[in-house]
Amino acid sequence: MEWHIMNVGGVSSLGSNLGCLEDSQYIPSDECKDVLSEIMRQLKEEDPQLRIFRRQIYYSHLVEKDLCVMLKYLRDDPEIFSWVVRILANLTLPVESLIHSNGGYTMAEATQTGLSWQQGVESSLHHYRKLFTDKLVISSLLEEVHTLVVESEGYPLSEESCDVINQVLLLLRNLLHLPSNAEDNSCKEHEVFLRILFECDFTERLIKLLQLIQREYWTVTAVQLITLIFKGHTGEMFLQNVTDIESVTFIIEQSEDSQECLMCGYQHSDKDFQCINYLEEGISKNLRLRQGSSENSSPNSSSTDLTNQEQEKLHKYLEVFAVQFLTKAFCNMVHDLRHILTSPYKTMIDDVYILWLLAFFLKYARHQRVEFNYVRGVFSTDLFGFLVYEAVVNSEELVITQKNKQDTTKHLRRIHLTVGAMRELLQGLKLYSEDSNLKKIDVMYLENLQRDLASSSDLPQMFLLLIRNFQMHTHTLKFLQDVIITNHLLLLLIDLWRTSRLSKKEFNMLDHIKQFATTEVMQKYGRLLENFEYNNAIVNNCIFTMMHHIAGDCEKPTALLQVQILRTFLEILDGNTPLTQEKSDLIEFILHKFMVEAENNPFSCALQLFGEMPVKLEKRIAEEGDIDDNSEGEEEEEDDSTEEMKKEKDILLMLYTELMGQPGALGAISSKLEEFGIKKTEEQISKDLKEFDWLTDENNTKESEDERSSESDMDQGPSSSSSEDLTNLDDAEIVGHCIKKLKESSGEVHLKWLQQQFCDVAYAKYAMSWSSFDKKEPEGFVARLHVVQNKSVPLMLYSEEQEQLMHNPYFITLLQFLGLHMPEDVGLVFPRIPHFWTVQHLIDKASQIGDLTKDQLKFDPVKLKERKEMTEIPLPFKVEKMDDITFEKMRKIPESVWMNMIQQYNKNSGNSGKSEVSKHPTDTSSRAMPRIVPFSQS
Known part of the structure; x- marks a missing residue:
């Protein structure tokens, strides 16, 4: 068939070889199938640098003259219909997908490169969507899908039928993906196309597909399609039947994140479809469209907008679809997506889809008071665990990406969507738990779920990690606001579970809150409090509640003695803002505390005021990481750097003045500097002091260093004494020596924690291998999902105290000699427990640290001998993916x-x-x- 392409007529001659339309009936030629096959081959093999063939098809009008006509009149020939759908699905591939296949370019890079075919292909895509506003074409596509399902009569569909259904959904997805532009009337075309889609029973057809057993064939495509259907319409979904303007504002603020943060990564099994698309139309835009005054509307813009009646009709279709989807397919789709994302096929789809689905539809379900039995499947321990896993993994990847100076947008949006999805799950859990009309079986189900969540340590610790990792130059205040609100909601629920005795193990709320009682964490709360006047009342309440517990229950009011917090407190008092008695008391107490500290200990108090300095330092570091060709910008950076160095020098002078003459002065100065984001060794401090002519007594310096070394060689990282201790020991003695040294420095609690990490991973492996095992409590969320995917399990350092362990030479050495993968060895942030360790091996490692109890293990170790895989370490060359080595496939050598x-x-x-x-x-x-x-x- 290649001669059809190469002859004088080129692509235009193909139409005459496909067939002709006579009396409303399309008669295919004898060569029709061969020609369609050749077109498909040419599309797949075309030069990605030029894209000549698809542009020739556009200019020859082959789609409107033949392909669309064949869709309408050739449904009785499934093979031809299948070829036509495949060709159209390929022709309508988004520009981003074609650019990515052209050497992995991004849209920005493609724009700079100036690809010659880009503009022509974009024009063809808009032209094709206009063609598909023909109701008969859309109806033919959906009727064919319906026919395939009906003809199967309840039996599994054939492979060919499943592929045709998926290709139809791909075609619809591609057409909806096109960006809308009010200037060229494409916005109206999009709305018309969407309305026609619903008029052709799209809702009924898609919901039926999502209920079939073979839905995994098109789950990925379907979720992309659903996401695009609601693009630009999420605002209307939450404004119906809402009269309280504050409630409307709150709903919009929370929904906006899901839309703003949504980054759709399309990766399909065809391997030729991958594009990144930002759903740019936020809820605030929809609110303006619906609530904007008529005087702001111009005659020119009215000509391109749908009439109010047509808009209301479309909104009704969307509402019907949302309710049908929620009640009949939502839980199944979430389950399928979670299964894909925790399987070897996770590269098929970006995880933002499941996050967006949860954040959007759970909010809508709560807003519409959808009955619990319809969304029950979503409220599961596995899904909560998946969200915790997503937050932790993406947080680590974000840190790595920042270190490598790469684009962090993808990870930031994923983390934000994860927080939004978690918030909706927690709010839904609270709402349904308080419903007095629930059936007894549903009440018992929710109580069991809450028991499992109350037993999790990863869930509350996740929010501590997110707050600690917040950086102003990377994240947005909206993200910090959502994290703090969701953390507040979780703590309220945990407190409720404790009082209701739903918790299986004791959760010490005070110990957990104490982890927030640091200068670093309160700095983040203080930054959000600076917007006190503009914050939602709920946000301010969350901030003041945490600060109240820090200053009161935790007895750490000094953590609040920071410039930004004190300044905000004074502004609140000066502004005569209405305050509750608790808030007023807190502000007065902290200000009084500051005045007392300033009078009694001026130097320490002055240092405390530099609590905002780490934020400025990290911002400066980030700015220095970017290369700026603007000379004016470089001068500003130099000025900032000089200013920061001056402040650093002032702090060092005040510390030295306060601590000079005391034993271990240099060690104390180094420790104090670290509290304010300045890391210097004692040698560096000594060198700086000499340069400033402040230190002249070298004997005093040497004496101080000796005293510091004898007092504690644990707090300041690898010291010479600890190195000598470890060097003089045999390898077999090092683990015991490190444990002894850690215990001597009050590190027994950290050893217990490390021991428990080994036990938790062993428990996760044991539970996964023993299906009949009656679990007393759920596995650790992070450990379980890493074990399921056969990945090495990270040793999560959630708190500041745990992170400091990685500066302790004995703890680091202990991890190394126990056999963990260290962060610097694997290019990650957290140490890793190797994936190939068996349950028995993990127990042996935990036993090296100390005696184990049955409560720590949570299972009977005697039964391990019954399962070979739990006691034997795999072959040394085993890799992370299970399917990388298949011994059954190795042929026996003659x-x-x-x-x-x-x-x-x-x-x-x-x-x-x-x-x-x-x-x-x-x-x-x-x-x-x-x-x-x-x-x-x-």
Whole structure:
């Protein structure tokens, strides 16, 4: 068929070889299927630098003259219909997808490169969508899908039928993906296309597909399609039947994140479809469209907008679809997506889809008071665990991306969407738990879920990690606001679970809150409090509640003595803002505390006021990481750097003035500097002091260093004494020595924590391998999902105190000699427990730290001997992915070849045993045989 392309007529001659339309009936030619096959081949093999073939198709009008006509009139020929749908799905691939396949370019890079075909392909896509506003074409597509489902009569669909259904959904998705532009009337075309889609029973057809057993064939495409359907319409979904303007504002603020943060990564099994699309139309825009005054509307803009009646009709269609989807397919889709994302096929789809689905539809379900039995499947321990896993993994990847100076947008949006999804789950859990009309079975289900969540340590610690990792130059205040609100909601629920005795184990709320009582964490709360006047009342309440507990229950009011917090408190008092008695008391207490501290200990108080300095330092570091060709910008950076160095010098002077003459002065100065984001060793401090002519008594310096070393060589990182201790020990003694040193420095609680991490991973592996095991409590969320995916499990350092352990030489050495993968070795942030360790091996490692109790293990270790995989370490070359090595696929080497290999090996090695082998070539019991071992038998 290639001559059709190469002849004088080019692509235009293809139409005459496909068939013709006579009396409302399309008659295909004898070569029709061959021509369609050739078109498809040419599309797949076209030059990605030029895209000539698809542009020729556009200019030859082949789509409107033949392909669309064939869709309408050739439904009785499934094979031709299938070819046409495939071709149209390929022709309508988004520009981003084509650009990505062209050497992995991004849209920005493509724009700079100036690809010659881009504008022509964009024009063709808008033209194709206009063609598909023909109701008969859309109806033919959806009717064919319906026919395939009906004809299966309840039996599984054939592979070909599943592929046709998926291609139809791909075509619709591509058409909805096109960006809308009010200037060229494409916005109206999009709305018309969407309305026609619903008029052709799209809702009923899609919901039916999502209920079939074989829905995994099109789940990925369907979720992309649903996401695009609601693009630009989320605002209207939450404004119906809402009269309280504050409630409307709150709903919009929370919904806006899901829309703003949504980054759709399309990766389909065809491997030729991958694009990144930002759903740019936020809820605030929809609110303006619906509530904007008529005087702001111009005659020109009214001509391009749908009438109010048409808009209301579309909104009704969307509402019906949302309710139908929620009640019939939502839980199944979430379950399927979670399964895909925790399987080897996770690269098929970006995880933002499941996050957006949860954040959007759970909010809508709560807003519409959808009955619990319809969304019950979403409220599960597994889904909560998945969200915790997503937050932790993306937080680590964000840090790595920042270190590598790469684009962090993707990770930031994923984390924000994860927080939004978690918030909706928690709010839904609270709402349904308080519903007095629930059935008894549903009440018991929710109580069991809450027991599982109350037993999780990863869930509350996740928010501590997110707050600690917040950086102003990277994240947005909206993100920090959502994290703090969701954390507040979770703490309220945990407190409720404790009082209701739903918790299986004791949760010490005070110990948990104390982890927030640091200068670093309160700095983040103080930054959000600076917007007190503009914050929602709920946001301010969350901030003041945490600060109240820090200053009161935790007895750490000094953590609030920071410039930004004190300044905001004064502004609140000066502004005569209405305050509750608790808030007023807190402000007065902190200001009074500051005045007392300033009078009694001026130097320490002055240092405390530099609590905002780490934020400025990290901002400066981030700015220095970016190369700016603007000379004016470089001068500003130099000025900022000089200013920061001056402040650093002032702090060092005040510290030295306060601590000079005391034993271990340099060590104390180094420790104090670290509290304010300045990390300097004692040698660096000594050098700086000498440069400033402040330090002249070298003997005093040496004496101070000696005293510091004798007092504690644990707090300041790897010291010479600890290095000498470890160097003089045998390898077998190092683990015991490190444990002893940690216990001597009050580190027993950290050893217990490390021991429990090994036990938790062992428990996760045990529970996964033993399906009949009756679990007393759920596995750790992070550990379980890493085990399920056969990945090494991170040693999560949630709190500031845990993070400091990685500066302790004995703790680091302990991890190394226990066999953990260290962050610097694997290019990650957290140490890793190797994925190939068995349950028995993990127990042995935990036992090296100290005696184990049954409560720590949560299972009977005696049963381990019954399962071989729990006690034997896999082969040394086993890799992370289970399917990378399949021993069953390895063919047995013929005996003659095997013996020849042995003889050759013995000949080369010059071993005297070679004669024995040559004399008995078929004797498999020969003593020479063990000299070649294909796999390690140890």
